[in-house]
Amino acid sequence: MRKGMRIGVVLSGCGVYDGAEIHESVLTLLEIERLGCESFCLAPDIPQSRVINHLDGSVSGGERNVLEESARIARGEIKNISQAGANDLDGLIFPGGSGAAGNLSDYALKGKDLTVTPEVERLINEMRESRKPMGFICIAPVLAAAVLGEYSPSLTIGNDTATAGVIETLGCRHVEKGVSEAHTDEENLIVSTPAYMLGPGISDISRGIRKLVEEVVRLCG
């Protein structure tokens, strides 16, 4: 485990139903710092695909910007993902939340025909080309499947059979793991954990996220 690694964390807004899942994002930042590494928050400067009232699940009026809302989780310490390249990073982690499925991609609308937001796709490809590790939490493995399916990575998605089917349709192998586990595809340098795809609680997901971050940092070495 090497200290001092610089780990990018790609946020997708601020809230489980229309942005980055907040607990998953915060626990990722915590574990990175606990390992003596530095986190580097990134998000695309685009409108959210939707704004959801998290009290009742209804659609809210008004527009919100993914980068501005993500900055809430990052306490203002965040950059537009278009300004970041693999050269700036030793590893890259994607927390989950509906923002991964609706802001970083259109998975929520298109299912297996998803496309990934261009700057996100570019950075994933750059990390792959630079042989740098990536971690995908909760629903975020669909991003890895969409961009890197040709390399047949193995990925977790909890026990959601529909999403597991999409991942396999895209050429990947679905690996069923518990919430306190993380799965490492050593060949592709990809780590994943189900987190709130399984839950149920924050202490449950904290264990799997800790393992995921440890594995990403290990693979930076």
Add this chain to the structure above:
Amino acid sequence: MRKGMRIGVVLSGCGVYDGAEIHESVLTLLEIERLGCESFCLAPDIPQSRVINHLDGSVSGGERNVLEESARIARGEIKNISQAGANDLDGLIFPGGSGAAGNLSDYALKGKDLTVTPEVERLINEMRESRKPMGFICIAPVLAAAVLGEYSPSLTIGNDTATAGVIETLGCRHVEKGVSEAHTDEENLIVSTPAYMLGPGISDISRGIRKLVEEVVRLCG
């Protein structure tokens, strides 16, 4: 330490500059669950005093509701504080963030002449009357000072001399503690920790918040 305690967590929005500090809130929920207790999120159903763009610190247009935004941190599992009484709770914790100073009170505008939002003041008084413990994180001890100053509680506020002065003006004793510490006023059943009043990082504040939650749960016993 007793398992199964029910700990209220009063949120004040979602974001350090206009709501509840997200890291402090999430770490509070984590520690409560890690101790085998249950968290019970609460927030007032009122408009935010302001909406801040967390990317650049500017004032944003639009209105946001404290309860709806707090629901993002709570993943929808939250109640209007007006529906909660001391009978529903074994303990109560207030994370910090500008929302404690601007939505749960008007400290940000009024300083030592602050008033506390009525439903928040009511619940603090009920907890006091029921001899149930409370925890105040970061800037939130100003709420305890405003409501309970007549009992002269001892409270942390980091090393911010202006706020420490206000707390003393209100009849309390300021106790200087490090970010990894929590201070317990055994007589008044009040625990506090400086968190992001000192920072600097999430792993630093996580240690003090862990101690604060442990102390609140111990005092529930």
